[in-house]
Amino acid sequence: MSLASNIARSLYEDLRHAALTPYRGAKEVRYTIKGLQEGTIPPKNVAWTIVSTGAALLVTALLMFPIYWITTIALNPSGGVYTTSGVRLIPETVSFQEFAWVIGPITTPKAISIGLPFIGDLVSIPVPEVIANKYIFNPTAYGVENTFTAGQLISYGRNSAYIAFFTVVIGMPVILSGAYGMSRRDFLGRKRLLYIYVLLTQVAGSLGVALLIALYALFNLLGWMDPGANTRFWLAVYYAGGAVPFNTWLLKTYMDGIPISYEEAAIVDGASSLRVVYEIIIPLAKAGLATVFVFVFLAGWTEYIVAQNILSSGQYTLPVGVYALSPASSGFQVAWSKFAAFSLTFAMPLMLVYFFMQRYIQQGLSFGGMEG
């Protein structure tokens, strides 16, 4: 709980800080003008502030321009790039119609069922007739004409969520126990294994491409790609395996920072090893666990190349869906504005997470021992 409230508190402070920016800015400007008049602040300093802030603004605008451009396209359903006369700095029309298309029609379900891979539905509760199959969200109300293609975000998102869920469920336990073993115990070949894990941190993610041929052949030979086979589940197992080296190393370096005396005290008091992990390591490593959780989740949520080659069309995840809708793919094509709206809806939550968590991600990378 303390982690969540910490994050909430720092978010609140950030927002307050942002909201008060105009006030502080005005105060600083007034102070500077007064200082300039009285001659206590050298004009050179003021000029330097303006120049360096201007430079920062300029490079930021330059680097972010493609993102801004695609956003203006998403907000302009009539045109897209193919028909408008050119790039406009400020869009002529702003409409959220394409985002309504992205969400698509949402109706209440006929039955709620819970299932597991290989076992099938465990329970299925029918929903009362009166509220079943009614529109919660109807895109035609927002001017979407063709609802047949709409709403793919949800079907792709469901596949992505399924894969990301099992990636986390399979990956987290092995990463936690591995990191604990690396941090607190000694065994033959420990340093060597750690060394391998460190080497693989950056390489492992894209090693999938180099091994793609063998993976594709193996998935085929093992029957994991047959119609009816649980391809999505095996893909999740693969992602979990690929996430092991980097995240184990990250969590291990975090655990190294927890004083060992807490555990010694618990052992003296007669706690079993399992209890030490459960009551001391997990609560103290919460921040590290949260970071690792995000990375493992994202491993399954955003991977594209292997998913594109392994999954068949009904099982597409969000990144594969982005490509399928994009003008770059040869198959199914939709207007640019629809593609832009779809991709931005997928990307926006992650972009916001990175925006607000910038400080913590920077710390996260440095607790991973990147600092010299």
Next chain:
Amino acid sequence: MSTSNVVQKYKEVGIRSIVEDNLAALLVLPGFLLWALFMVVPMFYLIALSLTNATQSGANSLYNGDGTLLGILPIGNAEFVGLQNYMELLFTDSALEQGVINAFMSDPISIFEFAFWNSMLVTWLFVAVSVLGKVILGVGLSMILTGNRVRGKRFFRGILIMPMGIPVIFSIVVWRSVFSSADFGLLNNLLLRAGLISESIGWLQERWLAFGAYVVTEMWLAYPFMMLITVSALQNVNGELLDAAKVDGAGWFARFWHVVLPSIKRPVLFGTILTSAASFQQFLVPWIFNQGGPGTDPGKNALILVYAYREALVSPSDYALGGAISIVMLVFLGGFMYVAVKRGNLADEAGET
């Protein structure tokens, strides 16, 4: 006394005590095995495939028949051909006919198979240029964004790191349309309206323009990572040293060269090595942009993984040759990482010495 100690030692060393001492390995094994199942097993399988003549369909199909290699690795109807794939990959047919050594003696250049070596050299060039670009962009951005007199540093940094959250495939498709050859491509459009060019440029149709487009995109994809590492390194630069240098009369450049650079060198080097390994394996940018083109079979700018992918899963569906290309690439990458880690003392960086 000493004799009994030796006896004690002798009794203790046995299989059982070794197992008992290393019981903790059981904590690490599940994760390691899971990783090995999906990374090490495919790697060995890839090596095995590259020593056969396996294809997707046809007479040597991997999926028909139940032949095996070494009794366990399924290779279907394919046959073991030894190093033939590697020879065909590295050397031209005429050189193989008259013997590689003989051909090398008469005409050293002619023995190298163009498709592969072109791909290899383009890949190294791509790594060199894009990594240099990434480091300059990352360090430059960080210097601007940690300047004393910049207002709203955290806001700018927050904005600039956002590309990390954008799914790579989306960024690449957007950049592809930036470099689109049509009038409405972003770059063409801006240049046309600025009056710098009179008609649209086919950015992805000309070899070195397309290469430049890859590099720009790769730099854009990777700068947030470099920036994060450099900013946190810059924040750890000793302020007292900077002040002392200032008092001693060192100018901006002298301070940067003698104080800042030595203290950010190691983290930036670490980031550089990691990011060059990523550049080496760049696949999506060339593939989505123009399939490693211009041209096909395998394309003038086909980076090594594009070449392997094309051979194995696109046009001839030649698993064996594609596997051989991947293995050669992994050998080069492994060698690069080994040298980088040895020379850069990266083991210290990992927190273990």
